[in-house]
Amino acid sequence: MMKKQIREFEEIAFQHMDFLYSHALQVTSNIEKTEHIIQETFACAFNKFRPEEIHDYQSWLVGIMEKVCIKEECLVVEA
Numbered sequence: 001m002m003k004k005q006i007r008e009f010e011e012i013a014f015q016h017m018d019f020l021y022s023h024a025l026q027v028t029s030n031i032e033k034t035e036h037i038i039q040e041t042f043a044c045a046f047n048k049f050r051p052e053e054i055h056d057y058q059s060w061l062v063g064i065m066e067k068v069c070i071k072e073e074c075l076v077v078e079a
Helices: 004-028 031-048 057-071
Strands: none
Touching: 004 031, 004 057, 031 057
16 A cells, blocks of 8 residues: 555545544443554454445445444444
C-alpha cells in the first residue's frame, strides 16, 4: 500500500472512529470487547482498503465491524 493510501485510510479511520466506537459499545456493552472489536475492525479494513471501490466509508466500516462481531460472538442478546 502506498503512503498516500495509508494517509487516506488514517483520515477515514479517525473520521469514523467515534461513531464505530459508540455503535460497538451499544452492541457489546463492554469497554474491553468494544476496544478489541474496533481494533479488529480497523485491522481488517486496512487490509481490504481499496478507495476506488468504496462509495460509503461508514457503511463499509460498519459492515466489517458487524462481521467481526459475529466472528467474535460479541453480540448482546436482550431477553
